[in-house]
Amino acid sequence: MCEANVYLxxxxxxxxxxxxxxxxxxxxxxxxxxxxxxxxxxTVRARIKEMELVEHRIILESID
Amino acid sequence: MCEANVYLxxxxxxxxxxxxxxxxxxxxxxxxxxxxxxxxxxTVRARIKEMELVEHRIILESID
Known part of the structure; x- marks a missing residue:
């Protein structure tokens, strides 16, 4: 399966x-x-900073 | 591998x-x-509309 973990x-x-x-x-x-x-x-108040799909990682950054 | 296809x-x-x-x-x-x-x-002048990682799909929409 190709889901990802999402980090803030x-x-x-x-x-x-x-x-x-x-x-x-x-x-x-x-x-x-x-x-x-x-x-x-x-639902997270944030924007996408970067995604590394092969590493199953999505990084969000907070919006002030 | 968990890469995705990107569509506009x-x-x-x-x-x-x-x-x-x-x-x-x-x-x-x-x-x-x-x-x-x-x-x-x-590099695409667009924003992310939605992602369906299990389906290996990322949908972008154009910015006018």
Whole structure:
């Protein structure tokens, strides 16, 4: 399966796991809607900083 | 491998393949920088509309 783990990067450069096994990622204005393969949903006030799909990593950064 | 195919959605709802086997996706202002597992790079003036990682699909939409 090709889901990814989504991390939030804070201003000190620390990454915190937001949601694992994410399938769907939908940006919406200042938010990112995440949905994983277990049908868990989270909405994060952030933007996408970068994605490394082969590494199963998506990095978000907070919006002030 | 968990790379994705990146499609650009036009105003008529038609999807065009931009780059296949994409590993890295880096949004940068009004652009999206794509890099695939063959080290091909493309920069597209677009924003991310949605991603379905299990389906290996990333949909971009053009910025006017």
């Amino acid at each position: 990067l804070d201003k000190n450069g620390k990454e915190t796991l937001v949601l694992d096994s994410v399938d769907k990622v939908i940006p919406d204005k200042d938010e990112i809607i995440l949905e994983n393969i277990y049908n868990e949903r989270k | 959605l036009d105003k008529n709802g038609k999807e065009t393949l931009v780059l296949d086997s994409v590993d890295k996706v880096i949004p940068d202002k009004d652009e999206i920088i794509l890099e695939n597992i063959y080290n091909e790079r493309k």
